[in-house]
Each structure stands twice: as C-alpha cells, then as structure tokens.
Amino acid sequence: MKKTHKGLIALAVSGLFSVPALAQSSIQLYGVADAFVKYGKWMGDDVAGVDDGGIDGSRLGFRGEESLGNGLKAVFVLEEGFNIDTGKSCCMTGADSANSGSNVFTRQSYVGLKGSFGQVALGRQYAPGYFIDAYDALQSMTPSVQSWLSLLGNLTITPNAPARWNNAVAYNGEFNAVSFSAIYSAGNRESDSGRNLTVHGINVGRVDYSDDDKYGLSLKYDNGPLKVGAIYQEIKFGKDNGITDPASGNWANSDPTYGKFDKNQKEWLVGASYNFGMATLAGSYQKGKDVLGLNGLDVDLWQVGVIVPIGGGNFSLSYGQLKLDSDNYVMGDHSTKPKSFAAAYTYSLSKRTTAYVAYTHIDYDDLTWNQASLLGNDMNGHDGTKKVDNSDLLYVGLNHHF
Numbered sequence: 095m096k097k098t099h100k101g102l103i104a105l106a107v108s109g110l111f112s113v114p115a116l117a118q119s120s121i122q123l124y125g126v127a128d129a130f131v132k133y134g135k136w137m138g139d140d141v142a143g144v145d146d147g148g149i150d151g152s153r154l155g156f157r158g159e160e161s162l163g164n165g166l167k168a169v170f171v172l173e174e175g176f177n178i179d180t181g182k183s184c185c186m187t188g189a190d191s192a193n194s195g196s197n198v199f200t201r202q203s204y205v206g207l208k209g210s211f212g213q214v215a216l217g218r219q220y221a222p223g224y225f226i227d228a229y230d231a232l233q234s235m236t237p238s239v240q241s242w243l244s245l246l247g248n249l250t251i252t253p254n255a256p257a258r259w260n261n262a263v264a265y266n267g268e269f270n271a272v273s274f275s276a277i278y279s280a281g282n283r284e285s286d287s288g289r290n291l292t293v294h295g296i297n298v299g300r301v302d303y304s305d306d307d308k309y310g311l312s313l314k315y316d317n318g319p320l321k322v323g324a325i326y327q328e329i330k331f332g333k334d335n336g337i338t339d340p341a342s343g344n345w346a347n348s349d350p351t352y353g354k355f356d357k358n359q360k361e362w363l364v365g366a367s368y369n370f371g372m373a374t375l376a377g378s379y380q381k382g383k384d385v386l387g388l389n390g391l392d393v394d395l396w397q398v399g400v401i402v403p404i405g406g407g408n409f410s411l412s413y414g415q416l417k418l419d420s421d422n423y424v425m426g427d428h429s430t431k432p433k434s435f436a437a438a439y440t441y442s443l444s445k446r447t448t449a450y451v452a453y454t455h456i457d458y459d460d461l462t463w464n465q466a467s468l469l470g471n472d473m474n475g476h477d478g479t480k481k482v483d484n485s486d487l488l489y490v491g492l493n494h495h496f
C-alpha cells in the first residue's frame with residue numbers, strides 16, 4: 095500500500111537522476127513506521143482497533159546539508175507525518191486545517207544555517223516544549239502520563255501537535271553539556287486550536303488573528319547520568335471580542351465576574367532525570383496560567399516515573415496528576431484533579447525495530463462532559479452535566495525506523 099503523497103514520490107524518484115546534487119548536498123531519506131493494536135475504554139466509551147505511533151509518530155522525511163565554507167552549512171528538513179492505520183496525513187492542529195493549501199510536511203519543514211554558533215532556521219518547527227522525553231519515564235510514548243494529561247489541560251509544553259508552530263524563527267545551540275533554544279512564531283490562526291469556544295450556547299469569536307504570536311525558551315543541562323531542564327512558552331490570544339451572559343446581560347470583557355478572553359497563556363516546566371545504572375528516575379512539574387486565554391483557568395501538572403532494564407528490554411512506570419483550577423464564567427468556579435497511571439515494556443528486536451506493550455489508566459475526577467468539551471474533547475453524545483468516566487487502554491505494537 096502506498097502511504098505517501100505523489101509529490102514526495104516524485105521528489106524521491108527525481109533524486110535518483112541527480113547523483114551529483116545528492117553527493118554535494120548530503121540529502122537523506124528517513125522515516126518511521128509505528129502501529130499498535132489498542133483495546134479498552136476511552137473516556138468511558140469502548141475502543142478497539144489499530145492506531146498509529148505508540149513510540150514515535152509514523153513519518154517520511156528528507157533532510158540534508160551543504161557546506162558553505164568556514165564551518166557554515168545550509169540545512170533543511172521536510173517531514174511528513176501520516177497515520178499508518180489509514181495512510182492519511184497527520185500532525186496538524188485544528189486551526190492548521192483552516193489555512194489554505196494541502197497538508198504536506200506537517201511535522202516540520204524548515205531551512206536554515208548551522209555553524210559553531212548553533213542553528214537558525216525558518217519554517218514550521220518544534221517549540222522547545224516538544225522535547226521533554228528525558229524527564230518522562232515513558233519517553234513521550236502515546237501511553238505516557240505526561241502526554242495525555244498535558245493534552246487534556248491544553249498545554250503547549252507537550253510532545254504533541256500543539257508544540258509544532260508555523261511561521262517560526264528558531265535558534266538551537268549546544269555548548270558542551272548546556273543547550274539553549276528559542277523560538278518566535280507569527281501564529282497563523284493557531285492560538286484557538288482551530289475553534290471558537292461555545293459557552294453556554296453562545297459561540298464566542300474571541301481571537302484576533304493579527305495578534306496570535308507565540309514565544310518559547312529552554313535551557314538544559316545534560317552531563318552523564320544527570321539531565322535537568324527548564325522551559326517557558328507563551329501564546330497571545332489577541333483582543334477580547336466579548337460575550338454576553340444570557341442571564342444578566344453583562345459583557346464578559348467588562349465584568350470580571352465572568353472572566354476575560356484576552357489573556358496570554360503562559361506556561362513553564364522544570365524536569366530532571368538521573369540514571370543510577372540499575373534504574374533511571376525521571377519527573378517534571380509544569381504550570382499553565384490563563385489557559386486558552388481565559389482569565390482564572392490555571393493548570394498544574396506533575397509526574398514521576400522509573401525506567402528499569404529487564405530481560406534485555408526496559409520496563410517503565412509513571413504516575414501523574416493534573417489540577418484544573420477555574421474561577422470564571424466559562425468553566426465555573428471549579429477545581430478537579432484528573433490522575434493517570436501508565437506502564438510499558440519495550441524490547442529491541444534489532445537496532446531499528448522495537449516491540450512494545452503498554453497500559454494507561456486515566457481518572458478524570460469531577461470533570462464533567464461540558465467542561466471536557468470546552469477543553470477540546472468531543473462529547474460523543476454524552477450528557478454534558480455527567481462526569482467523564484475513566485479511560486483504560488492496552489497497547490501492543492511495533493516500531494521500525496528506516
């Protein structure tokens with residue numbers, strides 16, 4: 095079965111007839127094929143079938159570099175994500191689909207310059223918050239506690255699509271054990287995750303697309319068994335267009351009782367891991383303030399875990415908790431603490447092929463379906479006033495790099 099766009103195939107074929115150019119530019123074709131069988135319940139609903147990307151998201155990419163002299167190189171990456179279970183493109187946020195054009199090279203696409211100073215690149219790129227696997231015992235696998243809870247909390251410090259930013263200028267530099275990253279994104283209709291909130295039956299047009307920039311910074315230390323890092327990211331949501339409370343007639347942007355919609359979402363994370371030889375301990379704490387641009391919607395997430403080498407593979411175990419605190423008209427005056435537990439065993443069949451089995455449990459505490467839908471979850475016919483049931487998922491899969 096063919097899993098690529100015609101344009102990618104044409105590019106690969108044309109490369110066969112351009113040997114001199116390939117030799118000069120050092121172009122490489124690479125990819126990942128990863129699929130798993132899943133079974134269990136997702137937010138209380140039965141699920142079963144094949145899905146994509148248990149360890150790594152499936153992808154096909156081209157990367158290359160050309161020496162420009164004096165240690166300076168031109169570099170590029172064009173990387174397309176796809177769902178191996180359907181062959182369709184993936185890795186776009188909802189807002190990306192609102193942009194014109196076809197969805198090609200959705201994971202990342204950039205060109206830049208690289209030297210002793212580091213790398214500066216332009217295009218669709220990863221924000222610093224994507225690279226947090228060193229502080230996660232499940233190393234950002236799909237079953238990961240940090241991955242699921244950060245998505246539930248609408249955080250952009252996450253190993254998922256919200257950490258891929260369009261129209262970005264990024265810098266990455268490594269200096270011995272210390273690395274530094276910075277990114278600025280001009281937004282391009284991304285800040286609202288492709289949707290305007292529907293609040294108590296009212297569609298809230300709340301984003302000014304001329305002012306939806308993003309910023310990110312990270313500082314990391316990696317020396318032998320010890321890894322430590324800190325990350326900060328901020329998203330601008332533009333001006334508040336305002337809504338009216340049907341009960342009182344008050345405008346949300348003029349009465350603090352009902353919250354405001356023009357706040358910047360601010361996030362930070364600190365994480366660390368240490369390899370003791372017999373086991374590796376890892377953990378992180380992160381916080382999001384005014385999430386979704388809503389005044390008073392704050393998110394705290396912590397998780398800890400351990401990796402133990404067993405039988406030629408690795409057994410990983412982690413536990414985490416997300417705290418959603420809200421004090422506004424949209425989410426109400428409410429606090430809930432979803433919790434998650436995950437375990438995984440990975441076994442390398444070769445240098446490029448890994449088999450895995452994993453399990454994830456999520457307890458949504460007092461979160462209702464109305465609140466879950468405001469956080470971006472499909473209600474799927476559920477009564478909005480009812481509490482969300484637990485998730486329990488079993489994964490069995492295979493990952494291959496080429």
